[in-house]
Amino acid sequence: MNWDAIQSGLPGYLDGAWLTLQLLGASLSIGLIAALPLALLRASANPWARQPVWAFTYVIRGTPMLVQLFLIYYGLAQFSAVRESALWPWLSEAWFCAVLAFGLNTCAYTVEIFAGCITATPRGEIEAARALGLSRAQLHRRILLPSALRRALPAYSNEVIMMLHGTSLASIVTLLDLTGAAREVNSRFYAPFEAFLTAAVFYLALTFLLVGLFHLAERRFLTHLRPRMT
Template sequence: MDFKEVILQYVDYKVILDNLPMYFDGLVMTVQLVFISLVIGLCMAVPLAVLRLSKNRWVAWPVWLYTYFFRGTPLLVQLFLIYYGMGQFIDLNASSIGAFFKDAYYCALVAFTLNTAAYTTEIIRGAMKETPRGEIEAAKAYGMSYFQTFYRIILPSAFRRALPAYCNEVVFMLHGSAIAGVVTIMDITGVARVVYSRFYTPFEAFIFAGLLYMMLTFLIVWAFKQLEHRWLAHLRPRS
């Protein structure tokens, strides 16, 4: 028996083929969840990083507490805290806020957004702190206002420096999003769990899900390589 026959005997590839549309929907769901959380999280992270760097302790401290909490606890527990925990304070069947928190999809969005915003805040804070003093002084000497300095000098160079670390964060978020399947959302992992329980085919179901995630991971890493190539061109050694 050659290798191909052995594989075909033990691997039920038909299970995957038959459920390909469902996997595709899962892929769309995963990408959608991760993308929306990342965009909102990034928008939150920039002002939060500025507050976190404030010299006023009463401004910086709450932001520190926020990032410490969300970076020090598992995303799974954060999701549970929002999905199961909110019902302790609001009537989920009465108000429109209740309807929002009753929906696993929105709960996952909130949890993922708050989580990635906390990590991204620290990434951007670190990058902003590294801004060379001379650049800020030069901007001041040109008569730029604080906001002009911020938008023209500090932010663009901080974003550049943050790029490699942010790439890691995006990959972490993608992998972290797999827990959405635990609260009934049909993302890639959710679909894999359904396929497994319906056909009792753990290898096919989860390995195919793993391949989809791996493809997305490589896509993200490749995209960031392109961005780095473009935006960090001035740091490359001249050949």
């Protein structure tokens, strides 16, 4: 083991871990905020509301995230109309392109998770709400969404962890995230095992942290679904 390589690369790994968390946080926020209304549309009985969202999730989930990132980062830059547009200051930033690709991706998957949980709401809960005379908005706010989002928690925690691992693609578009830091160390010391193992340990620690957070959330919000301890 080349401990020198790991030790001298450590500041790079810490910076990389911070960038990885920033990318993850930004893309998850965008994805989550956009996914809520889209999931309601996706679960709607009206085909005019449902179909466009279906098409969006189908396209995004049907293509690899790497391909989407290449399309956004290198693909759009090919057109001079894009390079001269008001969007270019944003699109010229590798950081923005990565967050855009990751955000679209996690949004599509989250929409499907949420929509699935919304349609799977027990009929009885909705009937009870109607019987109490709740309006449509009240029904959504008080019954449908809280119930569905709670049940979505385990599947969503999976999505978050997959996104953490997905952010490693950022290193392809010049960003120095955790994987980028590992590539730097590898290129300086020609020690791929040490370089990528260290990155793996960092990812493992981050995953452990995320799993722990979701565990707490599930204890708080899904107490009614826990196996009974007798």
